[in-house]
Amino acid sequence: MTERIVVVGAALLDAGRLLAARRSAPPELAGRWELPGGKVEPGETPEGALARELREELGITAEPSGRVPGEWPLRAPYVLQVWTARLLPGSDDPKPLQDHDELRWLTPGEIWDVEWLDQDVPAVRAVLTMWDAGQAFGAPSA
Numbered sequence: 856m857t858e859r860i861v862v863v864g865a866a867l868l869d870a871g872r873l874l875a876a877r878r879s880a881p882p883e884l885a886g887r888w889e890l891p892g893g894k895v896e897p898g899e900t901p902e903g904a905l906a907r908e909l910r911e912e913l914g915i916t917a918e919p920s921g922r923v924p925g926e927w928p929l930r931a932p933y934v935l936q937v938w939t940a941r942l943l944p945g946s947d948d949p950k951p952l953q954d955h956d957e958l959r960w961l962t963p964g965e966i967w968d969v970e971w972l973d974q975d976v977p978a979v980r981a982v983l984t985m986w987d988a989g990q991a992f993g994a995p996s997a
Contacts, residue, residue: 906919
């Protein structure tokens with residue numbers, strides 16, 4: 856059996872909004888939206904990988920705060936795990952530095968205004984379930 860490789864995604868939350876990132880590559884994913892993140896490298900924790908990926912892809916300093924229940928299959932051997940995260944005070948605003956060409960902050964009512972990658976849809980639904988239950992967000996940032 857092939858060992859699975861964890862891909863971490865960030866439900867990056869700020870002031871009652873969720874950050875979505877539009878893929879610019881590879882061509883088959885370009886133009887669709889995802890939760891930003893990436894592969895966990897050997898020797899890395901998922902939380903450490905998430906912080907690193909957000910730094911590399913968006914130029915931000917963020918702190919994972921809790922795992923969203925569930926795990927979603929991507930193409931074998933990859934699986935997606937999602938963590939809620941928040942921008943740390945003093946972090947720059949997110950910018951699409953790597954693999955993305957646009958970012959958008961979405962309120963709960965705007966979540967389905969973008970065309971999510973098929974494999975991210977169940978993860979986004981799980982984030983919304985936490986959000987609706989009041990579990991995904993702390994106090995709005997100043």
